[in-house]
Structure formats: structure tokens, C-alpha cells
Amino acid sequence: MLPLPPFTYHAPATLPEALSLLSEHGMDALPMAGGTDLLVNLKHRLYDARHVVGLRGLPELRGIREEPDGAVVLGALTPIAELTRNPLVRSRLPSLAAAAGAIAGPQLREMGTLGGNLCLDTRCVYVNQSRFWRQALGGCLKKDGTTCHVVPGGRNCVAAASCDTAPVLATLGARVNLASVAGEREVTVAALYVADGIRNHVRRPDELLVSVRVPPLPAGLVAGFAKLRMREAIDFPALSIAVALLAPGGRVERVAVTVGALAARPHAVAGLERFRGRIWGRDVADEIGALTRRQCHPLANINVDPEWRREVLAVHVRRAFAAAGALPAG
Ligand SMILES: Cc1cc2nc3c(=O)[nH]c(=O)nc-3n(C[C@H](O)[C@H](O)[C@H](O)COP(=O)(O)OP(=O)(O)OC[C@H]3O[C@@H](n4cnc5c(N)ncnc54)[C@H](O)[C@@H]3O)c2cc1C
Ligand code: SF4
Structure with a gap:
């Protein structure tokens, strides 16, 4: 079992108290809500902070x-x-x-x-490991090293x-x-x-x-979510896809697609305004799926084959629209 590193735990009772603790300790403090991710990462020695500010007592x-x-x-x-x-x-x-x-x-x-x-902190197969495991590779840009193992030579972390x-x-x-x-x-x-x-x-x-x-959502807006993960329980996303569609009278007025679990920033699919005015249907959903696939390039930052993740992107876009009730399921 991995032990926690030593730290001082603060349990503020009000928001101003919590904020002054964060202000006082700066980079040396981490807020903790449920602790489900933070405590694991502390055990993995991913953080050097010596103060943890518990948030559970804050009514605000x-x-x-x-x-x-x-x-x-x-x-x-x-x-x-x-x-x-x-x-x-x-x-x-x-x-x-x-x-x-x-x-x-x-x-x-x-x-x-x-x-x-x-x-939530970003995740990568080379960093969400024990320090002992990471040391064998000499660390990486995100922690204790100077290189990225996902994109060798890359200057940014793509967790x-x-x-x-x-x-x-x-x-x-x-x-x-x-x-x-x-x-x-x-x-x-x-x-x-x-x-x-x-x-x-x-x-x-x-x-x-x-x-x-x-914000208040326009009447008739539908939204859906689809997720790819290797196990149907207790697994992080290999793809996380959200869609929103407004198509009054069956004609597209607004459509949005965001894809998570690719790299450090969720990707908002660009260029969707071209579908404005089109009659909504499976053909439009498939074109949006193809556009999403063109823009998204999964990486070897998680333990799921990136090429396969890319191949199933369009299917998951369709599933997200189906979950929104905008297409028949299947
Ligand atoms: C086995 C396992 C499977 C998981 N699967 C998934 C999954 O499928 N999808 C998914 O999305 N997540 C998953 N998670 C991650 C995680 O449990 C959740 O995302 C959860 O939402 C984290 O919430 P928390 O309150 O426990 O955060 P904490 O662990 O307390 O904090 C997480 C981070 O957020 C910061 N933080 C917390 N609250 C605040 C705040 N109010 N203001 C500023 N910073 C804050 C902390 O400093 C820390 O950096 C999984 C975790 C585990 C252990
Ligand atoms: S993407 Fe590269 S730098 Fe970032 S955590 Fe993974 S190996 Fe480290």
C-alpha cells in the first residue's frame, strides 16, 4: 500500500477562511473536495504541496x-x-x-x-503511476523529467x-x-x-x-452524451462526447459537439455553423461525425489504441445524438 506524504490538513468553515488559506500558502496548498483523485495523486507523489485545504465544511x-x-x-x-x-x-x-x-x-x-x-488533473499512462514506476523512465515533463513519452521531443504535456x-x-x-x-x-x-x-x-x-x-436553454434544445471506456464500470473515458442540437421544425439552427479525453483541453468541434439551415437527419449526423473524426487525433496517452479510438469517434457522435433523442437508438 502506498502511504500518503506528510501534509498539514486545514478544515476551514467558511469560504473567506478557505480563500485566505489558499492565498497564504499559494502553490504549497491544494484544495480537496471528495479527495477521490487528489489523495491517489498525493500517494503517487505527483504533488509537492505541504498543505491541503478541505472544502467539505464550506456551505457556500x-x-x-x-x-x-x-x-x-x-x-x-x-x-x-x-x-x-x-x-x-x-x-x-x-x-x-x-x-x-x-x-x-x-x-x-x-x-x-x-x-x-x-x-480534475489530467491523466496519462506514463504519469498516473507510483513514483518508483515513473523513476524507471526518468520522469516526464509533467513530473520530475524533461521529456514527453507520448510525443517524444514535444514541448507540451498532452495528458x-x-x-x-x-x-x-x-x-x-x-x-x-x-x-x-x-x-x-x-x-x-x-x-x-x-x-x-x-x-x-x-x-x-x-x-x-x-x-x-x-444558462437558460432555448426551448427545444436537446443534448446527449456518449462515452467510450474499456469496462462499463469504474473506468476513465477513452472518449467522452457531448452534443447539443437545436432544430426547430426539423431544420438545424444550432449544433455543438465537444470531445474530451483526447489531450489536455476538451475539443470543441469547429465549423459546425455550416450545418445551419440543413434538414436534421442521419445524413447530417454522419457528416458531423466525419468532421469530428477529421479534427480529433487521439494520442497514446492512455492505454487504449489511438487509431481505434479515432475510428470509433463518428459512431460515438451518432450515439450521443441518439442519447439526446435526436436520432433513433442504435
Ligand atoms: C477508479 C477511478 C475511476 C474514475 N473514473 C472517472 C471517470 O470515469 N470519469 C471522470 O470524469 N472521473 C473519474 N474519476 C475521477 C474522480 O473520481 C472524479 O472525477 C471526481 O469528480 C473528483 O472529484 P473529487 O471531489 O473527489 O475531487 P478531488 O480529488 O478532491 O480533487 C480533484 C482536483 O480538483 C481540485 N479541486 C476540487 N474541488 C475544487 C474546487 N471547488 N475548486 C478548485 N479546485 C478544486 C483539487 O485540488 C484536485 O486538483 C475516477 C477516479 C477513480 C479513482
Ligand atoms: S503526456 Fe507526456 S509529459 Fe504529459 S504526463 Fe504523459 S508522458 Fe508526461
Whole structure:
């Protein structure tokens, strides 16, 4: 069994208290929500921080509510399992409920939180290992080394954003609220991520993700989620695909597709405005699948054959539209 490294655990009772701890300790502190990923990574000696700031006592990060304009606000500490059973989420944001239900296994979904999922560290077959294992290769750009084993000679870490809720929230135009002692700011989920697997989001170390706001969605918008994973239980995504479609009267007005688990930043498929005005149907879905395949290039950053992942991309785009109810299942 791998022991945890020594650290000081802080249990603030209010948001201002938590933010001043993060401000005081800077890069030497890590926030912890459910701890389902953080504690494993600490055991693997992926972090050198000596302070852990527990978030579970913060009432400001809890709750799910609907705003007068119809937006849905989800507290960062919302357990992933709650996203699968909350009536408001199930009725208004079914693709989010579906993605949440496909995360890990039941125990991890009870402990893991929405905020922890959105801030999940990137994953790579060469880094999510014990220090002993990694030392045999001399480390890598992300930790203790100078090279990337996935893209030798590459200057950026391409470890995968493996958080299943991010593609869904990006297609729905959701925004996150980030707080620090300096104040609050809002960032879209799409803009939360950057193409650097060493630290793949724009959240500063002194900031906390407080909540997620999904804007009021237009009547008739449908959204779906499809996931490729090697086991149907307790497995990270090999592909994580979210779609949203607005096609009043059967004609496409708006369509969005986001693919996760490729590299450090979920990929928003570009050029979808060309489908505007088309009669929605299987042929359009297949063209969108083909466009997605052209733009997405899975890497050998996880233990699933990249060429095969690319070949099944279009099928999963179709499945996501089927999950949205926009195509027949199958
Ligand atoms: C076996 C296994 C399978 C898994 N499978 C999946 C899967 O299929 N799909 C998937 O998406 N995930 C998966 N996970 C990852 C993980 O359990 C979940 O994504 C979970 O959402 C993490 O939430 P947490 O609250 O436990 O985060 P923590 O472990 O507490 O934190 C994760 C990261 O987020 C930061 N953080 C947490 N909360 C905040 C906040 N409010 N503000 C700022 N930073 C914060 C932490 O500092 C840390 O860097 C899996 C994990 C395991 C162990
Ligand atoms: S992608 Fe490269 S640098 Fe990043 S974790 Fe994997 S091996 Fe390390």
C-alpha cells in the first residue's frame, strides 16, 4: 500500500477562511473536495504541496437551485451521484445527469464532486503511476523529467482531460464562478481549459471553483452524451462526447459537439455553423461525425489504441445524438 506524504490538513468553515488559506500558502496548498483523485495523486507523489485545504465544511459551495431566468446553478461540492438523481438536473440537464452516471463507480460518485471533476488533473499512462514506476523512465515533463513519452521531443504535456462533465457543460454554454481573496470572476467551461497537461486550467492556485451556472436553454434544445471506456464500470473515458442540437421544425439552427479525453483541453468541434439551415437527419449526423473524426487525433496517452479510438469517434457522435433523442437508438 502506498502511504500518503506528510501534509498539514486545514478544515476551514467558511469560504473567506478557505480563500485566505489558499492565498497564504499559494502553490504549497491544494484544495480537496471528495479527495477521490487528489489523495491517489498525493500517494503517487505527483504533488509537492505541504498543505491541503478541505472544502467539505464550506456551505457556500453547496446546493442546486434554479434562478428566476431559468438558469441552473450547481454548487461545486455537489456530489456526482446527486447530479444523477436530482429532479431538476434530470429534467433540465439530462446529458449532465447521464455523464455523471457514467463517472467511475457508485462509491466514487458519492464522494466525488462536480468541482473536483471540473478541476480534475489530467491523466496519462506514463504519469498516473507510483513514483518508483515513473523513476524507471526518468520522469516526464509533467513530473520530475524533461521529456514527453507520448510525443517524444514535444514541448507540451498532452495528458488527457478525463473529466466527463466538462464536455457536457461546455456544449451547454455553462460558466464557472471562481473566487479568491481578490474577488470573483466568471469563465466559460469551454475557456476554463488550456492545452497544457501540466496544469490544464486557468484557475489560479489561490482560486476556488465555487459554482457552475448553466444558462437558460432555448426551448427545444436537446443534448446527449456518449462515452467510450474499456469496462462499463469504474473506468476513465477513452472518449467522452457531448452534443447539443437545436432544430426547430426539423431544420438545424444550432449544433455543438465537444470531445474530451483526447489531450489536455476538451475539443470543441469547429465549423459546425455550416450545418445551419440543413434538414436534421442521419445524413447530417454522419457528416458531423466525419468532421469530428477529421479534427480529433487521439494520442497514446492512455492505454487504449489511438487509431481505434479515432475510428470509433463518428459512431460515438451518432450515439450521443441518439442519447439526446435526436436520432433513433442504435
Ligand atoms: C477508479 C477511478 C475511476 C474514475 N473514473 C472517472 C471517470 O470515469 N470519469 C471522470 O470524469 N472521473 C473519474 N474519476 C475521477 C474522480 O473520481 C472524479 O472525477 C471526481 O469528480 C473528483 O472529484 P473529487 O471531489 O473527489 O475531487 P478531488 O480529488 O478532491 O480533487 C480533484 C482536483 O480538483 C481540485 N479541486 C476540487 N474541488 C475544487 C474546487 N471547488 N475548486 C478548485 N479546485 C478544486 C483539487 O485540488 C484536485 O486538483 C475516477 C477516479 C477513480 C479513482
Ligand atoms: S503526456 Fe507526456 S509529459 Fe504529459 S504526463 Fe504523459 S508522458 Fe508526461
